[in-house]
Amino acid sequence: MYNFFVDKFARVDDRFTISGKDHNHICNVLRMQIGDTFLVSCEGTSHLCRLAQIDKDELIAEIIEEDYRNTELPVRFYLFQGLPKADKLELIIQKTVELGVAGIIPVEMSRSIVKLDDKKKKQRKERWQSIAESAAKQSKRNVIPEVFDVLSYKLAMQKAAEMGLFLVPYENERGMAATKEALAKIKPGMSVGILVGPEGGFDDKEINLAREAGAVVISLGSRILRAETAAITAVAMGMLHIEMNADGETQ
Ligand code: SAH
Numbered sequence: 690m691y692n693f694f695v696d697k698f699a700r701v702d703d704r705f706t707i708s709g710k711d712h713n714h715i716c717n718v719l720r721m722q723i724g725d726t727f728l729v730s731c732e733g734t735s736h737l738c739r740l741a742q743i744d745k746d747e748l749i750a751e752i753i754e755e756d757y758r759n760t761e762l763p764v765r766f767y768l769f770q771g772l773p774k775a776d777k778l779e780l781i782i783q784k785t786v787e788l789g790v791a792g793i794i795p796v797e798m799s800r801s802i803v804k805l806d807d808k809k810k811k812q813r814k815e816r817w818q819s820i821a822e823s824a825a826k827q828s829k830r831n832v833i834p835e836v837f838d839v840l841s842y843k844l845a846m847q848k849a850a851e852m853g854l855f856l857v858p859y860e861n862e863r864g865m866a867a868t869k870e871a872l873a874k875i876k877p878g879m880s881v882g883i884l885v886g887p888e889g890g891f892d893d894k895e896i897n898l899a900r901e902a903g904a905v906v907i908s909l910g911s912r913i914l915r916a917e918t919a920a921i922t923a924v925a926m927g928m929l930h931i932e933m934n935a936d937g938e939t940q
Contacts, residue, residue: 690759690831691719692728692735693750705729705738708747716743728759735759761831763877764931765791766924767852769845771798771887772805773916775813781917782817785924786824786834791880793821794837796845800889810839842895845884846902852882855904858923860890862908871905872930881927885920 693711707715707729715721721740728735729750737757738750768790770781782793795817797804805813817836825833840848849855856871875881884899891899900906909922 690726690728690761691715692730692759694730697732700731703752704741705731705736705750705752706747707750712746712748715740715748726753728757758829759831760789760829762789762791762928762931763935764875764927765880766927767792767794767880767882768920768924769794769796769849769882769884770920771796771885771891771916772801772803772839773887774803777888777915777917778817779820781920782820782836783824784917784921786821786830787828788921788924789830789928790834790924791832792835792837793817794845794848795839796884797839797841798887798895799842799892801887802889805839814838842898846898849882849884849899849904850902851880853879855882855884855899855902856923856927857884857891857896857899857904857906858909858919859896859906860886860913862906865908865910867905868907868909868926871907872926874905875927875931877931877935883920883923883927885916885923888916 693707693715695705695707699705699707721727723740723743725740727738727750729738735757736752737754738752740748741751742749766789768785770778770793772778772795778795785793814836821836822833854871854874884904896906909919914922
């Protein structure tokens with residue numbers, strides 16, 4: 690979320706008057722409209738505000754929530770998860786939402802044991818979304834991450850190719866050099882896809898298709914992790930990397 694810094698004189702009651710460079714940035718560069726939200730920081734405290742009025746040289750931002758704690762990561766991590774058994778995906782959703790994912794995309798893979806018909810997909814999606822919602826509330830997220838429709842592998846690759854970076858933890862990959870290099874590429878503002886295989890892992894064809902979609906294949910260490918451990922580890926690794934390297938950035 691965008692964050693603008695003002696001095697205490699900008700505030701009268703629950704309204705901030707913003708002028709100068711920030712006025713230009715909000716109105717002419719970002720082209721925000723009445724009702725759009727952003728953070729205003731004043732004397733070390735951030736407030737969630739909505740754009741209430743735009744004039745030629747200044748604008749009014751009205752406080753929606755005082756002392757607002759932005760808990761969202763400046764990077765959107767999307768977990769593409771090869772469909773594992775039901776209870777495992779529920780655990781993966783709960784834990785990765787706590788860790789800060791922006792969304793979870795269940796993917797049908799050749800070694801997925803579970804096969805869902807359309808009716809089951811719809812029922813499960815509702816349950817998965819409600820798990821995401823509870824986890825978001827519990828962990829004090831500002832947004833509720835979305836659990837997307839179950840995608841075929843082909844469609845998942847199309848979606849993954851749109852990401853700024855597409856990471857694939859692969860059980861047969863050796864050495865941590867690629868992992869280290871990939872982490873260094875994660876920068877605020879990016880969308881990062883992470884594809885983790887189901888219990889049976891990837892078949893050769895799937896790994897090749899992922900590489901064609903631009904995947905950076907990485908290792909998560911010398912041990913074979915269960916699918917749920919791998920998903921949680923991969924998201925935690927990205928989350929901690931960005932938390933440690935993007936201090937103070939809130940966009
Ligand atoms: N059945 C496979 C393991 C699959 S583990 C075997 O015995 O080889 C499920 C998924 O977790 C994998 O497809 C991969 O995405 C991820 N994973 C597990 N261990 C990993 C590791 N050490 N490095 C990278 N990814 C790993």
